[in-house]
Amino acid sequence: MAKCMFVVFSLSSGSLCHGACVEVDSDTDAVVNEGFKLGCISCKRRGEVPAEATVEWSFMPKGESEFTKIYSYEDLTSDISDERFYERLDWNGSKKTKDLQEGSIYIRNVTWNDTGTYRCIFNRTLIFTSFKFHNDTTKIVHLNVVPRLTRGIASILSEVMMYVTIIGLQVWLVVEMIYCYRKISVQGEEALRESAAEYLAIASESKENCAMVVVTE
Known part of the structure; x- marks a missing residue:
């Protein structure tokens, strides 16, 4: 029964x-x-x-050694600060909140000159009751511009294994549910048979007692 409860919990906890x-x-x-x-x-x-939180993006073109600020997002407002990216950058992070957890941006009409290293800096302030705590997190993206996108063998195998794992888990859950259902059904039938046997035994004993009373009279 504990195994059956685990299966039900596994199904319900997925939504959490x-x-x-x-x-x-x-x-x-x-x-x-x-x-x-x-x-x-x-x-x-x-x-x-x-x-x-605020987000700041900087760019270092391939072959150069210094970053240049290109974009910032603060107080629900974005600002493009590099003319190379004017009208080509869109905010693609957390929406309608200052408590940012995603600071992604979207580049429109990628050019060969966009090849290089991008730096994303999260400046977060945690607001406690009696104080504030500041924390900075830096993410680095090395962007390579290609004429067309090709998928590597590792990427294909990884995706295939992911789907195989998901399907395998679903099959296992279905099998376990069927097993639990049958086990519960068998236990229910056994309980009914035991109840019926007890009822017949009681009825038979009552009948014998009645017969003995009649003979005595």
């Missing part, structure tokens, strides 16, 4: 993961003349504590 913050690395290959999302996620470790 929705909305959780997961730090995923950004893609690094952008196709020229197409759009591309520069990912930057910094999860707040204390979910119950209110916070505010």
Whole structure:
């Protein structure tokens, strides 16, 4: 029975993961003349504590040695500070909140000159009752611009294994549910048979007692 309860818990607990913050690395290959999302996620470790955060993006072109500020997001307002990216950068992070956990941006119409290293800096302030705590997190993305996107063998195998694992887990859960259902059904039938046997035994004993009373009279 404990095994059956575990299966039910596994099915119900799956929905608890929705909305959780997961730090995923950004893609690094952008196709020229197409759009591309520069990912930057910094999860707040204390979910119950209110916070505010700002995001700043800098860019170091391939072959250079210094970063240049290109974009910032603060108080729900974005600012493009590099003319190379004017009208080409869109905010793609957390919406309608100052408590940012995703600071991704979207590059429109990628060019060959966008190849290089991008730096995303999260400046977060945790607001406690009696004090504030400041924390900075830095993410680095090495962007490579290609004529067309090709998938490597490792990426394909990883995706296949992911789907195989998901399907395998679902099959296992279905099998366990069937097993538990049959086990519960068998136990229920046995309980009914035991109840019927007890009823017949009581009825038979009552009949014998009645017969003895009649003979005595």
